[in-house]
Amino acid sequence: MAAVKQLAGQTLWYGMSNVAARLLNSLILPLLSYLLVSKAQMVQQGSVTLIYSYFALLNVIFTYGMETAYFRFCSRQKERQKDFFNTAFGSLLFSTIILCLLLYALRVPVERFVELEGHTEYISLTALILFFDTIQTIPFALLRQEQKPRKYAFIKVFGIVVNIIMVTFFVVILPKLANHYPDSIWSWLVNSFTVVSFVLIANLIQSIFVFLMLFNEWKQFTFKIDKTLWKKMFAYSSPMIIIGLAGMVNEVIDRQMLVKLIPNTKEYAMRIQAIYSQNYKLSIIITLFVTAFRMAAEPFFFSRSQDKNAPELYARVMKWFVITVCLAFLTTALFLDDVWKYYMGAPYRVGLFVVPILLIANVFSGIYYNLSIWYKITDRMRVGIYITLFGAAITFAGNYLFIPKYEMLASAWTTLICYASMVVVCYISGQKYYPVPYPIKRILTYLTVIISLYLLHKGIITYVFPDSNAVIRLASGVILFISFLFLVLRLERNELKAMPVIGKFLK
Template sequence: MSIIKKLASQTAIYGISSIFGRFLNYLLVPLYTYYFTAAEYGVVSEFYAYAGFFSVLLLFGFETGYFRFRDKEHAGRDVAYSTALMFVVLVNLGFFALILLVNTRLSAALNYANHPEYVLCFSLILILDAIAAIPFARLRAENRAFRFAGVKIIEIGATVLLSLFFIIYCPKVYAKNPDSWVTLVYNPSIGIGYIFIANLMASGFKFLLLAPQLSGLAWGFDRALFGRMVRYSLPMVAIGFAGIINEMLDRALLKYLLPYDVQTNMKMLGIYSACYKLSILMSLFIQAFRYAAEPFFFAYAGKSDARQVYAVVLKFFVIFCVFIFLLVTLFIDFFKYFVGDEFRAGLEVVPILLLANLCLGIYINLSIWYKLTDRTLLGALVSLTGAALTIALNVWWIPLFGYVGSAWATLACYGSMAVVSYLLGQKYYPVNYDVKRVIAYIGLGIGLYYAHGQLLPTIAWQPWLLASALMLLYVLITALFEGRQANVGTG
């Protein structure tokens, strides 16, 4: 349990930064959905969907590759770090040169011919974030969680402040006095473009904060090591790319596959994307866990009880994820106010997407088998199979069920990947996971959610009171069973 507590403490540090930072960022969702129409928010969602794909390609899997080959004994001159960083910098400089050449044609192809600055802004954001990912990986590897968290919080805080400045403050000043000083930095015709500008400025500020870590470029480039890192990392590109397909492709396809006119399709895309944000608590926890767990799994792999620890980690991970699922779904009448009234038509997808993210978290836990056994190519095949399933189901279900079909496709994909990864893991890196208890906790969460829907119209309780009672019931049941198991183990 001491090992679990150590992992939990690292997750908490990353989680505090993610939760606090993302909570600030989350406050932008009501800002966007109250100040912009669903169709306008759909434009933002579309660009973030594209950005997800390029963020994988521009990093080339070298974040995980660095974890695998980093020099622990000579941390002050870690050539694996400088090799990875130098390669990522060169790739991104080449990408920027390409964007400058094709920006006009690319913007026209995306139906944004009048706003080529959208593509340019987003390419710069992607480049700064991709290069920053390697210094962030080094901070994680060195357990410098507080430094990592501080930079992340500052970046997100800058995004929030700049968004408030451009979207609320400047328009009000401009409306009162069109000749005021804000005309130096504000043009009403840019509109939602200020969302991109605020993100770009915040990414630039983050890059400056990480400047001390960039000095590692001076440690040199090792060609032989680079070859080994490429062979290890290439499958990670496929894995990452497949992961983005599973996570973001639905928002890219809705614009084209929904059976309405373009304006209505963009409106539906905006509604779906805003409701997707309501699963943010699950995503936050999974992200925080991932930041802490990846270096932990690598570092602990050589211990005699490693597999036992991995099994316990998965169980407690699921317990907490189910708690988050219940928190959001049972109190959805509260969470719905984080999006504008026009966007609440899509609330039915929230429970589906929360369960999908839970399955994704399970898959992340189970995926240690191919990372620890260097079978990243086989892991890539699992991810690519999930991506193929995502594409097929979205193409099939979006025209039939709209964005609800996209939500079910996401759940089907992550659920299938978790099952396949478990089966392969038992062959190549067997871990005695408590499968029955994991499934039981997930079933308990779904059952309590269903009971809430059935009881709410039939009893005279206030919705918040019934939700609180069911949450308490879940906590008591899990505490009872885990306490009993602990007593059996000590006995």
Template sequence: MSALQKLFKHTFIYGLATVLPRMLNFLLVPLHTDILPKEEYGEVSILYSWIAIFNVLLAYGMETAFFRFYNREPDKQKVVSTASISIVATTLLFLFLALPLREPLSALSNIETRYIVYTIWILALDALAIIPFARLRAAERPLTYTYIKMGNVAVNLGLNIFFLVILPRLADRTTNSLWNFLYVEDFEIAYIFISVMTASALTFLAVLPMYGKVKWHFDRELWKKMMRYAWPVLIAGLAYTVNEVFDRQLLDYLLPEDIAKGEVGAYSACYKIATFMTLYATAFRLGVEPFFFSHAKNRNAPETYALITQYFVIFGSCILLGVMVYIDFLKVLLIRNDSYWEALGVVPMIIFANLCLGIYHNLSVWYKITDKTRYGAYISVFGAVVTLALNFALIPVISYKGSAIATLAAYGSMMLLSYLLGQKHYPVPYNIKKIGAYLTVSVVFSLLSFYVFNSDILVGSGLLLVFLMLVFYLERKALKRIFLDRYRPGG
């Protein structure tokens, strides 16, 4: 099997682990938006944004460091044990500090104490699964990875449906039945986070046997090397998360109190439509990151990386145009409550921003394989500064539209900056003209479909067909070589 075929196979399987569970999770969007008013959905979104930020802090770049040293060190068990001990120790320390401080944290964040407690346990359980999942990816066991990830979402989805839909119907408020004991009125947000916490706990139990195979030996010198590699990844990850989710908190902070959470709710719900691009980019990154490291020493590695990025852009451009063409169908499928539709205008900017982010992740290969991860931190911090500056400037004027503009400006600038720096430190022969042409055509067609033809499905489908025919005509020979296993760059 060629290097690219193997990459596409793993990306497809990781895509199942990412896309199918998230597609199931999409069922939660109409469920939550049907049951929760915009204000309460906004509160849930703000809590999720805090979880995203602390997930990065509790991982502190150790996952990426694990991949780097797992592929480089001859004693792989030493890497596994050192990384595992590090994550377990910091997670226990987090629990020891955070649980006693739940009341002050509640007062500081203006979030109910019970939600703080749920969040603490979700964060700890997810952190303890980081190295086992990384080990599955490094050992090229994507099917096991997929089963566990899908199980997590199936449990979360099932419990949400039970608590929010089935239980209220089963509960008999006039008797002392079991359902009456379980059901609590106006407890919807708590039920949502109890579902997440239960799914995280079962996921941890699923990966727990992997800890039994760890040789519990801590190599201090190796850990220092891993941390030197990991800290810029932490900074970059934190900055990325600020770009991704901190706008919800800024909207809540900068907008008038009587409309803030409702605006956050509408923005967050419509943001979900752009998740199709995020799912694609995430699945691709999960498959390509180990590939980048394992093929770094190949003579034709730069050419291979260039081709991978080109096809990422091609497929991403198809997704961009496809979502914009069928957005009227998707909005009804995902958000049946039309009070949320007021924020649909941000979707084109958000989905293109996420395509830029996916391109950035592909371009970031240069600083990862050259051990110059500090540049990743610099670039991400630059993006975070752009995000914060534009959000503070625009939110008071145009609300969540300012957040969408800030997201696009941040990810677009990060993509361009990474390309320029990468060509200096690790030149890769990207076909800029072809990549730029695909992006330009897909963006122009998307804008025409959404803004000029008002999402007319017939016109949009015609534009999408023209674009697909263009891609097939220009790429037919290369695609045939890849999928028929006759093209083996770097082999």
């Protein structure tokens, strides 16, 4: 239980930092959704979300799994951590310079491919952001490896504060200054740059500040790349390129396919993509926890992989992870119509119907990440490639076949089917190579209950009280949420008694 407490504590700190990190898209984009409400402005909002969907894919290519390789090798030979740091950081520094120069050189064909014609400056800014973001990877990994979640959290939060300030200045304050001083530099800036450019510039400023704050981590770098070591690390990490790309395909390719496959005007497709992306962000509570958990879990799982009781520990971690994301699902789904819809401007709320589907999809995504640790610690990355390619095939097929008719609904259901299928395949293959005694019945019980509670809530407010006000809807949500808490309390009472705060009340 002590190991689970340690993981929970680190997850809390990483969670705080990643709550802030997600604010880049999870608070700034809602701000933009209230400011960009006309059809033309929604197209700009769509451009922002489209660019960030490509960021996710490019980040996989630029980092090529070197972070995971760093954790894996440090867990096996802690005395060579300095060599691993120099090799990993030097590798990313060299490759990032080459890739950024290539992206800049090809900025004209790239802008056409991503449906952003006439805006090569977006590609140039993207290359600069990717440079600073990529070379931060190993310094941040060093903080995680040395178990310094507080410093990690502080730097992440600081970067986001800078980003929020800059976006607020560029998008809210600057236009007012331009109107008040029409012949000033403020007016020139507003007339020279689009909202998309300002958002990217703010992101670039954030990335530079964060890199400078990691000075104590990267200053120890010396350009002494051990070629033999690099070959071993790259041999381990290179499959992560395919795994990562396939994983990002499952996560973000639907935005890009919506723009390309909706049989209407480009402007209409971009607006639909903006609405879908904005509603996708309402799975924020689940995605924040999953991201925070991943930050803490990867070094944790590797460090415990040699323990004889590791499978039992992983099973316990999985159970409590599922309980947590189930609570996150209910927190969002039960209060969607009266709380979370205000997360976005009114024109974007027409897509609320996809949110519960995407919430469950993200629950399965988190479960899959827990399950996938088996092929990382057993060095069977090829199996991981097959599973993620299987998921990517579902994503491509589902979106390609059904977007033309069902638009964003097709993307939502495809995402759910993809992650659920990957969970099943990963569990079956994992039990063959690295058996873990997961409490399957208990996990399925929790998943079934949260879906049933949500459907019950919709039935109550739709059929029992069809003209209900916000008080009745909120009361229904609170009662059903508490019902799930009592279920967890009843089923997990013995383990809860051992916890430091809750246990005092249960005893």
